[in-house]
Amino acid sequence: MQHRHNWTIEDMPRQDGRLAVVTGANSGIGYATARALAKAGAEVVLAGRDPDRMRGAAERMRAAVPGAHLRPETLDLADLSSVAAFAERLGRVGAPVDVLVNNAAVMAIPHRRTTEDGFELTVGTNHLGHFALTGLLLPQLLRSSAPGARVVTVSAAIARSPLADLEDFQSTRKYRPMGAYAKSKLANVLFALELQRRAFTARTSLTSVAVHPGTSMTGLQRHEPRVLQGLGRLVLERFVGQSADEAALPSLFAATAATAEPGGFYGPTGRFEARGAPGPVELPTLAWDAGSARGLWETSEALTKVHYPWPDASGPP
Numbered sequence: 001m002q003h004r005h006n007w008t009i010e011d012m013p014r015q016d017g018r019l020a021v022v023t024g025a026n027s028g029i030g031y032a033t034a035r036a037l038a039k040a041g042a043e044v045v046l047a048g049r050d051p052d053r054m055r056g057a058a059e060r061m062r063a064a065v066p067g068a069h070l071r072p073e074t075l076d077l078a079d080l081s082s083v084a085a086f087a088e089r090l091g092r093v094g095a096p097v098d099v100l101v102n103n104a105a106v107m108a109i110p111h112r113r114t115t116e117d118g119f120e121l122t123v124g125t126n127h128l129g130h131f132a133l134t135g136l137l138l139p140q141l142l143r144s145s146a147p148g149a150r151v152v153t154v155s156a157a158i159a160r161s162p163l164a165d166l167e168d169f170q171s172t173r174k175y176r177p178m179g180a181y182a183k184s185k186l187a188n189v190l191f192a193l194e195l196q197r198r199a200f201t202a203r204t205s206l207t208s209v210a211v212h213p214g215t216s217m218t219g220l221q222r223h224e225p226r227v228l229q230g231l232g233r234l235v236l237e238r239f240v241g242q243s244a245d246e247a248a249l250p251s252l253f254a255a256t257a258a259t260a261e262p263g264g265f266y267g268p269t270g271r272f273e274a275r276g277a278p279g280p281v282e283l284p285t286l287a288w289d290a291g292s293a294r295g296l297w298e299t300s301e302a303l304t305k306v307h308y309p310w311p312d313a314s315g316p317p
Contacts, residue, residue, distance in 0.1 A: 016041035023047045024104025026057040032248035043069035049076045077129025078115040087136035096143035099255050102130040102153040112175035120170040126184035135306040148205025152254040155188040155212045160284045194293040196263035202310040207262045209254035214268035216247035242275040253278040
């Protein structure tokens with residue numbers, strides 16, 4: 001299938017009547033993604049750790065998008081009890097979830113820390129928290145009407161780097177800040193592809209897509225020294241110049257475009273994939289290995305104790 005490499009926000013179809021959940025929606029790419037979905041008519045659940053920040057994000061978004069249907073919610077992906085409580089609240093409402101954007105992330109945490117459940121914090125937040133969230137929301141995702149729900153998992157180009165491997169997954173032997181981030185971003189891609197395989201096997205209409213946003217200065221850089229943050233912003237603005245709105249385009253394409261393929265990997269198509277219109281990009285080498293993806297899935301089930309409730313016994317093993 002041919003993809004247009006000049007897809008812009010103007011090409012995004014209307015989302016009236018659809019319910020979208022965006023994690024990390026209080027700032028940066030998550031905020032830009034949520035705002036665009038709200039502007040297109042979706043009801044958007046803004047999910048993030050800090051209730052005050054989520055309410056503030058909703059107020060800013062309502063000012064920017066008059067009449068937006070927004071629901072700020074507290075969700076801490078580093079605490080599985082918070083993930084379960086969030087999913088339960090959405091379940092009580094009972095509405096189908098049509099779009100889930102697994103966007104929230106932490107990066108370059110200087111020293112090894114752990115989540116409330118004892119997982120290394122970067123992998124625990126970026127991958128395991130989203131794995132649990134998607135599984136707990138699966139019944140509502142599967143109730144989405146035609147053409148079916150979209151699950152978009154936001155990775156990063158570093159998923160292709162030598163730092164990205166699944167050995168020492170939780171960095172118990174050696175912790176490197178960017179190494180932990182790279183592992184988590186590779187896990188994001190493997191998860192997205194394995195989710196699609198299992199959705200196909202279970203004969204559901206769910207579409208799972210992975211994306212990377214290119215290069216943009218967002219809240220992810222908050223753990224870097226201030227001088228590096230300043231230099232990074234200067235370099236990005238002068239030589240890359242991609243805003244959070246532009247960096248959100250791959251997520252919005254994956255979440256809404258009719259040409260986004262199940263199991264696809266999308267990112268900016270400009271030079272070095274740092275910026276540009278969204279389109280298909282190269283998968284990390286390990287992402288071609290279905291056995292690695294299956295192993296990661298089984299490890300994630302064991303760690304989170306979340307087992308996906310596929311609709312029948314002939315579903316995935």
